[in-house]
Amino acid sequence: MGVSRRTFISTLAGGTAAAGLTAAGLGAGTARAAGPATAAAPAASGAGDVVGKITVGYQGWFACAGDGAPIGGTSPGGASGGGWWHWSQDWGQAPSPSNNAIKAWPDMREYARTYPTAYQNLNGGGAATLFSSYDQQTVDTHFAWMKTYGCDTAALQRFNPNSSEGPTRDAMAQKVRQSAEAKGVKFYIMYDISGWTNMQSEIKTDWTNKMKAHTDSSAYATQNGKPVVCIWGFGFNDSNHPFSADACLDVINWFKGQGCYVIGGVPREWRTGTGGSRAGYGDVYHALNMISPWMVGAIGNAGDSDNAYTTYTVPDQADCNAHGIDYQPCVLPGDVSARQRAHGDFMWRQFYNMCRAGVQGIYISMFDEYGEGNQIAKTAENASMVPAGSGLWALDEDGTACSSDYYLRLTGDGGRMLKGQIALTATRPTQPQGGSTSGSGGSAVTFKARANGLYVTADDAGASPLIANRTAAGPWETFDLVDAGNGNVALKAHANGLYVTADNAGADPLIANRTAVGGWESFQLVHNSNGTVSLKAQANGLYVTAENGGAAALIANRTTIGTWEQFDLTTG
Incomplete structure (x- = not known):
């Protein structure tokens, strides 16, 4: 199994927003005024499938016992086989309060096929079931939500395909392609190179022999007339990303030589080469067509977002402008389990800060990341939709009722603001509402x-x-x-x-x-x-x-x- 981004963040930041900001000299008590709004800078590229658009990170990595997925290997809990891929610590055993790998419970009302778990029934009645990403109907449902709520493009996460996860990852690429074509949503391949020992050679082989074929799809994202590919992990200063600057630059230039538009998922300190970024990677970052810094673990409230706007976003945008690079910072809804969301205040402040900085695109971290609790996909609204005794919070954890689709609706609003369809505003256009706006009869x-x-x-x-x-x-x-x-x-x-x-x-x-x-x-x-x-x-x-x-x-x-x-x- 490839090492996930959540492992990297928890190691670097100790699992807290405060730790991430302290590393950047932004302790919790050092909030500053955000400063005047900046004029929108001219984009290095014209509008395409990523510039001027909302992109959502799509994991597609949940499996259940009995779904037919070929996932195998050893789970983090040590068991062989992968029946409950990413739902539980021990993939060989059904998820339960003592064998849990998620921080939020999905709203399960729109899935045609569900799988029973070892959790108690929901507080409001009914079995505690989960979905499998391996079911085409699940992917269809997710992409239908993307289309409905204004998510323009999905970045399909692809970890080391030569691991035991490879066959399942290959199948997921085809399933995502089918759903994207059917629902009218764009998609592209996003390689996460965490823990990938022979990445420099194997990523080229994988693209040539497998993933490049998906660029034939009418739904495959293009920018400047080129197929989009993203590589997440260059320059991170930790043991899971030990790649030299020369190796990273070689891979970027190889993909560009294949005619691709290359996005880099990079550390938030990429510009300064400090903290979470390795020093001496400036040429690597500046070789990219688009830079997308990772912010999960660095911010946890609206004040943190304002600090990041001043410390990262504005100078990052200026650097990208100077080098003819598109800039795509990430926006996150907040970890439900850490009670960061503040019924949308946290997420909307990020949208506002990104749009007033004149960014070229926005990346949502993530669409279906129930493991980090940072998902925008439909989520349990209140305790009645959460398994009894699970200890999981619902979207109303701060006392304000939120419909299960509220963060999808906020994403749609943020996309309209990015595109100039609504005016720049620090006030959310859509307020939280009690009761689901879909799936309730x-x-x-x-x-x-x-x-x-x-x-x-x-x-x-x-x-x-x-x-x-x-x-x-x-x-x-x-x-x-x-x-x-x-x-x-x-x-x-x-x-x-x-x-x-x-x-x-x-x-x-x-x-x-x-x-x-x-x-x-x-x-x-x-x-x-x-x-x-x-x-x-x-x-x-x-x-x-x-x-x-x-x-x-x-x-x-x-x-x-x-x-x-x-x-x-x-x-x-």
Whole structure:
């Protein structure tokens, strides 16, 4: 098994944010004002699949007994075989409170196939089951979430493929490719070279013989017309990354010679060559097309983020500008078990700091990292969704209710700010909401108006009326179709977690601003003979129309169904 990033961070920083900042001269008591906002610097590259985009790190490394995965070898707990890869310390035994390798429990309500564990039942009832990344449906579900919530590109983690994990890693690359193509999300290969003894030669062989074939995919990420590849681990000052500067530079130049755009996952002190970075690696870092410093373990609250903005982000961006390199710092939601998240305050402050520094892209650490507790994928909302006696915290650990998809929604908002679709703001556009915005008896859907062929959006993060004016579907264009009783449905907007209402008994345009479902929030979903649907408001018995051919807000004021009252409904 390759040594994971969590092992490196816990060794370097002692598992605490304070230790990471102390190493950089930023103790907990030395918070400074963030300083004035800087003007956005010109990018070294134009927009592509990583520049101007949100990239999420995708582990895809969870297996369960009985899933058919070929993972083998010896687990960290010492057992042979790998039935419960990354879910437990002893992979040969089912996960339990005494055999646990995760810091947060996933929201399991949308997985078609699940696997029983040795945990007690959930506090709210029901078996404590987990998913396997080896199931195609699991990967499909994850990539559907990426598409819905504005995650543009997935970086598939690939550790030493010549270890016992190799066959499973190979299979995961194909599964990710299939899901990315099906769901309309980009992906690329991200090599994690931690603990890879013969990396310099074997990484070239692996790319040539296996991974390069995936660049043929329509979903494989490109930048500046070149396939993207990332190498995480050059320059780290620890025993798991002993590679010389010459070896690292050789690998970078080889990939560039293969026509690739090369990203480097590097230490946060890469620019100064101190602390977590080996000295004398400046030429290595400056040979990269994009630099992506690692921040997990270095920051743990909004104040730490402001310190990092001054100490790392702003001077890093200036250095990259001077050398014609794209800059992609990472944003993390926070470790649930360390209670860092502060119902989104921590993550949003990072988005704000990155965007005001004018970065070229943002890397989310990570999508599915339940082991570090830094996942943005759907997570248990409250104690009812966590196994009894597990000791695991849910997303409401600080007393503020958060839906299981809240950090996916924050990621979507951060992406819009990066792209200039919403203004730079230190205030989160989407506030935490109690109760899941999906998976609670409803399906995630979008509506495309036949009036103009555009998607219906809960505009301005739900603060403005619904209108059909979007060419693509993201979180603001996604609604949960919820059973409202008596054969009716309600629409819960992903933009803000509130229900759509035909306000003022239908006299006003539709808007998502209600916390509960009543008569004004109930609609009859009419299925038309041509495959479209229409919505009949129970507030006044009239049909919802994309008024003025879609140029005006949706309103329930039509007595019959015509083209303007018809919508194409898509699920998932």
